[in-house]
Amino acid sequence: MLDPPLFDGGRTRITEMVPMALELNDEVVDTPPRDAASVLLLRDAANGVGVEIFMVRRHQRSDVLGGAYVFPGGKVDEADSAVVRDAALMERMYQRLGEPDLGREMAAAMFAAAARETVEECHVTVAVAELVPFTRWITPRTPSLQRKRFDTRFFAAPLPDGAQATHDNHEAVDSIWFAPRLALERYWAGDIDLAPPQIMSLAQLARYRSLSDALADFDRRPPPLIEPASMKIEEARAVAYPGDPAHSRRDKVMPGPTRLVFRNKRFEPEGGFAAFFEE
Numbered sequence: 001m002l003d004p005p006l007f008d009g010g011r012t013r014i015t016e017m018v019p020m021a022l023e024l025n026d027e028v029v030d031t032p033p034r035d036a037a038s039v040l041l042l043r044d045a046a047n048g049v050g051v052e053i054f055m056v057r058r059h060q061r062s063d064v065l066g067g068a069y070v071f072p073g074g075k076v077d078e079a080d081s082a083v084v085r086d087a088a089l090m091e092r093m094y095q096r097l098g099e100p101d102l103g104r105e106m107a108a109a110m111f112a113a114a115a116r117e118t119v120e121e122c123h124v125t126v127a128v129a130e131l132v133p134f135t136r137w138i139t140p141r142t143p144s145l146q147r148k149r150f151d152t153r154f155f156a157a158p159l160p161d162g163a164q165a166t167h168d169n170h171e172a173v174d175s176i177w178f179a180p181r182l183a184l185e186r187y188w189a190g191d192i193d194l195a196p197p198q199i200m201s202l203a204q205l206a207r208y209r210s211l212s213d214a215l216a217d218f219d220r221r222p223p224p225l226i227e228p229a230s231m232k233i234e235e236a237r238a239v240a241y242p243g244d245p246a247h248s249r250r251d252k253v254m255p256g257p258t259r260l261v262f263r264n265k266r267f268e269p270e271g272g273f274a275a276f277f278e279e
Contacts, residue, residue, distance in 0.1 A: 029142070033149035034149065035109075036075050037110050037154075038074075038114070039155050039156075040053055040071050041072065042157065049210075050210070054122060054177055055177075056072055056121060057174040057192075058172060058173075059171060067193055068198075069192050070198055071198065072120075072122050076113040083109070089108070096132075098222040099136075111128040114155045121171060121172055123164070130158065131155040131156070134155055135201065136152070138227045144196060144228075154201065179206075180203070226242065226254065239259070241259065242254075256269075256276055256277070257275045
């Protein structure tokens with residue numbers, strides 16, 4: 001537990017954190033992954049160096065990462081496909097996602113779902129045109145921490161001027177603005193639970209010195225596709241990412257470790273905490 005309560009850069013006091021040890025899943029899931037969208041809501045750090053990200057803690061009874069701190073998001077609904085009707089904007093979204101087989105309406109639906117989830121889970125309205133594709137994660141057939149599979153497009157967005165983000169007290173029971181490195185430090189100390197996509201995303205965000213630098217970097221390259229490979233190392237569960245010798249894709253698509261191993265009731269790099277920040 002944190003004592004005294006943690007402050008995020010001196011701006012927002014948060015409640016005491018209650019970690020819920022996430023349980024490993026060993027079941028193979030044969031159902032296709034469900035389309036989903038998630039938002040990395042960002043702002044400049046209080047000290048002027050780096051960024052802060054808004055995270056919510058899921059309700060303990062949630063069947064998806066219950067008790068963990070996550071980025072706001074959820075499944076893509078059928079109604080999301082009808083939100084964007086402007087042909088030029090739809091084309092831009094389609095090109096920006098870089099998924100030729102997805103189709104223009106479905107590409108626009110991903111953006112619309114991300115914007116909708118931000119309203120529902122953060123009470124913040126973000127224009128679909130302000131969303132910047134960040135990464136795409138597809139859950140492996142043996143999910144690490146849940147028994148569901150998702151094909152999730154992660155988007156980044158700046159906190160709009162004057163907006164105040166807060167959790168919904170339904171799906172999420174707490175929230176915090178975190179400096180990415182601080183979130184990883186709290187995770188390493190056992191104060192909070194994080195799932196691998198959040199861990200790896202935070203490790204990447206910790207490298208940026210400003211919000212504008214981060215968004216410009218995301219905007220200049222296609223969002224990488226990350227398909228984790230589940231495996232065992234000396235009876236320990238692990239997930240490998242592109243660039244790892246155990247992964248079918250040899251080119252590295254994101255900074256940080258290429259492998260996380262489940263030890264000490266958490267996923268961690270083989271090189272210890274410092275490995276989060278390796279190139």
